[in-house]
Amino acid sequence: FDHGAQYFTIRDGRFRAALETAQADRVIEPWTGALATLPDGNLAALSGGDTTRYVGSPSMNALAKAMAAGLDIQTDAPVEAISGTAGKWFLKIGDRREGPFDWLVLAAPAPQSALLLPDEFTHHGALAKTRMNACFTLMIRQTEDAKLPFAAARVDDPVIGWISRNNSKPERPDEPCLVVNATAKWSDDHLEEPLEDVRRTMLEALQRYIPISPSEAEAATIHRWRYANVDRPAGQAFLLDDVSQLAACGDWCIAGRVEAAFLSAAALGDALKQIVKVAP
Numbered sequence: 001f002d003h004g005a006q007y008f009t010i011r012d013g014r015f016r017a018a019l020e021t022a023q024a025d026r027v028i029e030p031w032t033g034a035l036a037t038l039p040d041g042n043l044a045a046l047s048g049g050d051t052t053r054y055v056g057s058p059s060m061n062a063l064a065k066a067m068a069a070g071l072d073i074q075t076d077a078p079v080e081a082i083s084g085t086a087g088k089w090f091l092k093i094g095d096r097r098e099g100p101f102d103w104l105v106l107a108a109p110a111p112q113s114a115l116l117l118p119d120e121f122t123h124h125g126a127l128a129k130t131r132m133n134a135c136f137t138l139m140i141r142q143t144e145d146a147k148l149p150f151a152a153a154r155v156d157d158p159v160i161g162w163i164s165r166n167n168s169k170p171e172r173p174d175e176p177c178l179v180v181n182a183t184a185k186w187s188d189d190h191l192e193e194p195l196e197d198v199r200r201t202m203l204e205a206l207q208r209y210i211p212i213s214p215s216e217a218e219a220a221t222i223h224r225w226r227y228a229n230v231d232r233p234a235g236q237a238f239l240l241d242d243v244s245q246l247a248a249c250g251d252w253c254i255a256g257r258v259e260a261a262f263l264s265a266a267a268l269g270d271a272l273k274q275i276v277k278v279a280p
C-alpha cells in the first residue's frame with residue numbers, strides 16, 4: 001500500500017532536472033488510467049497534457065531510497081531532544097547522545113521541529129504560524145476486483161476525499177487494493193477519536209460509492225497522519241539562523257507537495273553552501 005503521498009507532479013525545472021536519472025532508471029514512472037470525480041462519475045485522464053502524475057516504482061519510497069544511496073543515514077532513530085550551543089549541538093536518541101555537530105538541519109513537520117528546536121532559534125515565530133492538517137488513510141484488500149472504471153477518484157463527500165486503486169500503479173502486485181483518504185477538515189475534526197470509530201465511519205462513507213464485502217471491511221486497516229497537508233505554509237523556502245547554526249526545511253515552508261519538500265531542501269542546501277565551510 002502507498003499510504004502516504006499518492007503521486008507527485010513536476011512543475012519546476014530544478015525538480016525535473018534532479019529526477020532525470022530516476023526517470024531513466026524507472027525509479028519513477030507515470031501513473032496512467034482514468035481519474036474520476038464522484039459522485040457524478042465523470043472521467044478524465046490521470047496523466048496527460050500538462051499534468052503527468054508520477055509515482056515511485058515499485059513503491060512511493062523508491063525515489064527517496066535512490067536519492068539516499070551512498071549517504072550516511074540512520075533510520076528508526078527518533079530525536080527526542082537537542083542540547084548544546086551554537087556549533088556544538090547534541091542529539092538525544094533513545095539512551096544515546098550523538099554529537100557534537102556544527103549545524104543541525106531539521107526536516108520534520110513544522111510542529112515537530114518547533115518542539116525540538118532550542119529557544120535561541122530565531123524563527124520560532126514562522127514555525128508557529130505554519131498550520132498543517134491531519135489525514136486518515138484507510139487501506140483495503142479486495143477479495144475480488146470490483147472492476148472500477150477509474151484508477152483514482154476525487155470524492156465530493158463530507159468524510160472521504162480520495163480513493164485510489166493502488167494496484168493500478170506501475171510495478172505494484174496485481175491483488176486489488178484500495179487506499180482511501182479522509183478530507184483534511186474531517187480528519188482535523190476527528191483527530192483524537194478512537195481509530196476503530198474512524199475506520200468504521202470511513203468504511204460507511206466508502207460504501208456510498210463502492211461495494212465492500214463484510215470480510216473486506218473486517219480486514220481494512222487505518223493510519224492516522226497528524227501532519228499530512230499544509231494549510232498555511234511558512235511562506236519562506238526555508239528557515240536558517242546562522243547565529244545559532246540551526247535550520248529547518250520541509251514541504252510546510254512552501255506547500256503540501258512532494259516537489260515543495262524537494263525545493264525547500266534544495267534552496268536551504270544552496271544557502272548553507274554559501275556559509276558553511278566543508279572540509280576538502
Ligand SMILES: Cc1cc2nc3c(=O)[nH]c(=O)nc-3n(C[C@H](O)[C@H](O)[C@H](O)COP(=O)(O)OP(=O)(O)OC[C@H]3O[C@@H](n4cnc5c(N)ncnc54)[C@H](O)[C@@H]3O)c2cc1C
Nearest residue numbers: 004005006007008078079108225228250251256257258261
Ligand atoms: C496521506 C497523504 C497523502 C499525500 N498525497 C500527496 C500527493 O498525492 N502528492 C504530493 O505531492 N504530496 C502528497 N502528500 C504530501 C507529501 O507526502 C509531503 O509533501 C512530503 O512527504 C513532505 O516531505 P518532507 O520531507 O517535507 O516531510 P515528511 O515526508 O513528513 O518527512 C519528515 C520526516 O521527519 C521524520 N521525523 C519527524 N520527527 C522526527 C524526529 N524527532 N526525529 C527523527 N525524525 C523525525 C519523520 O519520521 C519523517 O520521515 C501526501 C501526504 C500524506 C500524509
